[in-house]
Amino acid sequence: MAHALPHEGVAYEHFRPAGPFASLPLPGNRSSLVWTERTADAPRFLAMDDATLAAEIEAVMGSTLGTVTVDDKLMGFPLRRQMARAFIAPRLALVGDAAHVVHPIAGQGLNLGLKDVAALAEVVIETVRLGLDLGSDEVLARYQNWRRLDTMGMAVMTDGLNRLFSNDVAPVRALRDFGLGLVDRAGPVKAALIRTAAGIAPSGPKLLSGLPL
Known part of the structure; x- marks a missing residue:
């Protein structure tokens, strides 16, 4: 994802009931996202359009990285140990x-x-x-x-x-x-x-x- 504010090389991790939600810094004003959701809820997020996804991300991260733009496809993987x-x-x-x-x-x-x-x-x-x-x-x-x-x-x-x-x-x-x-x-x-x-x-x-x- 791209964002308006620089990440300054810092990763952010938010702990929620569904699991961790983390942004990991990439070159420029871009970060990769690790987004954990309950199995039953994951398909709903995977089906969202980019604008709705960006709004969901900003709702979790607040103003930390400013306005967010989703610039890559969201992929889903089951979590297993x-x-x-x-x-x-x-x-x-x-x-x-x-x-x-x-x-x-x-x-x-x-x-x-x-x-x-x-x-x-x-x-x-x-x-x-x-x-x-x-x-x-x-x-x-x-x-x-x-x-x-x-x-x-x-x-x-x-x-x-x-x-x-x-x-x-x-x-x-x-x-x-x-x-x-x-x-x-x-x-x-x-x-x-x-x-x-x-x-x-x-x-x-x-x-x-x-x-x-």
Whole structure:
């Protein structure tokens, strides 16, 4: 979508009972949109004309990006949480969406994919330096063991966050807002959560911490 005001490179995410509604910055005054709706309501939005869609978007986002123009076709996809039974097979390793699909809340699907690639690259390079077979079962198992637990944890967390933020019950909403306020004011805690989500941790791949392999 195009919009009158610049996004300044900032992504915006609104949490609604139907699920997250997020704008992700693109070059120029354009953003992509991640719009979550209930299954029963999705066909109605997919059938809307561009002007009506723009009005719906502005109703959620307010004046954040100014007047909105829909300049691409709205596409609908069912949301599922899926994980491959194994991330590896003989001389094969799965990464990103080929290995796992999580709820698109806070962009964690992309982060998981980046961590997969960085971890696999690290395992492969270390194996080559040792002069070993980089496609051996033992080497691939090291990649799978490294990534599978983290991926499962993030899948459960994103599903839980979606349920929490989609809950419109007043007491739950009040506790949620209170907790978010505490985290936002606790600088070190907030920074640690951001680093963990991005894979920047002592146990994470070196590439994501800016370290050479």
